[in-house]
Amino acid sequence: xxxxxxxxxxxxxxxADFIAETLDSIIPQLTNDIELxxxxxxSTDETENVIRKYTDSNQHVRYVRxxxxxxxxxxxCKSVELARGEFCWLFTDDDILKPGAIAAVKAAIGEGNCLVxxxxxxxxxxxxxxxxxxxxxxxxxxQFSADDMERxxxxxxxxxxxxxxxxxxxxxxxSRERELFYGTEFVHVGVIFQKPLPEPAVIISEPYVCxxxxxxxxxSRGFEVWMFKWPNxxxxxxxxxxxxxxxxxxxxxxxxxxxxxxxxGIGAYSAHHYRKYISxxxxxxxxxxCAWFIARFPEKLLANLLYYxxxxxxxxxxxxxxxxxxx
Numbered sequence: 084x085x086x087x088x089x090x091x092x093x094x095x096x097x098x099a100d101f102i103a104e105t106l107d108s109i110i111p112q113l114t115n116d117i118e119l120x121x122x123x124x125x126s127t128d129e130t131e132n133v134i135r136k137y138t139d140s141n142q143h144v145r146y147v148r149x150x151x152x153x154x155x156x157x158x159x160c161k162s163v164e165l166a167r168g169e170f171c172w173l174f175t176d177d178d179i180l181k182p183g184a185i186a187a188v189k190a191a192i193g194e195g196n197c198l199v200x201x202x203x204x205x206x207x208x209x210x211x212x213x214x215x216x217x218x219x220x221x222x223x224x225x226q227f228s229a230d231d232m233e234r235x236x237x238x239x240x241x242x243x244x245x246x247x248x249x250x251x252x253x254x255x256x257x258s259r260e261r262e263l264f265y266g267t268e269f270v271h272v273g274v275i276f277q278k279p280l281p282e283p284a285v286i287i288s289e290p291y292v293c294x295x296x297x298x299x300x301x302x303s304r305g306f307e308v309w310m311f312k313w314p315n316x317x318x319x320x321x322x323x324x325x326x327x328x329x330x331x332x333x334x335x336x337x338x339x340x341x342x343x344x345x346x347x348g349i350g351a352y353s354a355h356h357y358r359k360y361i362s363x364x365x366x367x368x369x370x371x372x373c374a375w376f377i378a379r380f381p382e383k384l385l386a387n388l389l390y391y392x393x394x395x396x397x398x399x400x401x402x403x404x405x406x407x408x409x410x
Contacts, residue, residue: 088116089189090168090253093176094158095121099129101177101295106137106144109174112185113143120145121176122162124152156261156270159246163256170199171256173271175247177295178203179210184291188250191224197282198275199250200239203292207404214296214400218242221288232279233327236320239286240331244313246271247292255281268308269316276320296401297408305351310337311360337361340370343377348389349405354378386410 091109095102102121109119121134123146131148138146147165149158163171170192174180184201191199205215219242227235242248249271256274264273299305314332328334336342337360346352357378361371390406393399 086116087118087166087168088192089118089170089172089185089250090162090166091117091119091172091174091185092159092162092166093119093121093174094124094155094162095126095130095134095176096124096152096158097126097128097130098176099126099133101298102130103133105174105176105178105180106134108180109185110137110141110144112180112182113141114185115143117185118143118145118167120147120162120166122158122165123148124154124158125149154266155246155268156265160261160265160270163253166253169253170250171253172201172250173246175245175294177298178247179293179295181291181293183289187287187289187291191285191287192250194285195283196226196285197252197255197280198284200235200243200284200286201248201250201292202286202288202290203242203245203248203294204290205294205296205401208295208297210293210295214404217288217290218245218248218294219286219288221286224288225286227284227286229280229282232276233323235284235286236276236323237327237330240272240276240317243272243275244269245294247294249275251275252282264316267316268312272316273319276323278322296404305349306346306356307360309351310342310346338370340373340377343374344385345389345402347377347380347382348386348409350382350386350409352378353382383410 113119123130134146138144159173188199203218204213205218206213219239225238259274260277261270261274264270267273314334314336317331318328318334343352357375361374386406386409390403390410393402
């Protein structure tokens with residue numbers, strides 16, 4: 084049996100409608116030193132039947148069905164534990180790998196990096212329109228020494244909220260604290276940044292991944308994820324300066340009423356979220372009254388108002404896409 088250099092690890096759950104397109108983008112790029120490992124968190128739809136068609140016809144594809152869904156953090160950790168490769172690419176179950184991606188990653192691995200961050204473009208949910216051409220605004224590969232974590236943090240972290248960007252040495256992953264980050268939704272970020280890396284890392288500037296935007300399974304939990312879990316993760320790293328963290332996210336983004344307006348406009352913030360996350364907090368009465376009012380403002384009306392405001396004054400394609408989807 085050939086030595087496996089790279090395991091492409093996909094943790095999936097109920098993605099029968101999308102995962103075939105993902106696999107079709109990966110399999111033509113597989114070579115004898117690459118395996119594709121799919122860990123299924125006990126899907127209840129046709130995901131298993133879709134994947135079996137690929138395992139039956141391709142020796143490089145492995146499928147493991149778990150007895151229960153552990154959650155995104157636990158299931159990706161399980162995929163790394165089960166992987167046979169020296170490196171693991173923690174890929175997603177609904178996005179697309181562009182031609183040449185695996186060859187570029189293998190080249191980066193060969194240069195002695197323990198971590199490879201793969202740039203991506205962002206497309207709409209149908210993959211017909213490009214919303215962002217490069218998640219990391221870089222046009223040449225960027226190398227980071229082992230003691231250059233903060234610069235990589237600033238340059239890459241916003242993109243690294245997307246787990247499909249991560250290619251990491253398996254032994255490094257397994258040597259680090261993981262259970263501490265279960266339930267955060269961003270275990271990979273915790274693994275990477277909990278302490279300095281032992282070897283160099285690199286960002287591949289070419290966007291070799293196409294992200295299917297607006298299709299995340301945590302969409303219904305978006306307020307909790309982006310207002311609490313993500314900033315809590317970003318601000319948890321004691322060896323990263325507060326200045327660097329502020330470049331990624333506010334410590335408490337929900338304190339900004341403009342952000343609450345946007346969250347309400349895209350349907351992520353409601354009276355339920357106010358009661359669950361904000362009502363009991365010891366905050367100024369006027370601010371809480373404004374937060375209460377925003378939570379009850381007519382959602383569709385606000386989406387339309389913000390859509391036309393943003394379209395004229397700050398035409399960000401992703402903002403407009405989110406708002407338009409809720410109009």
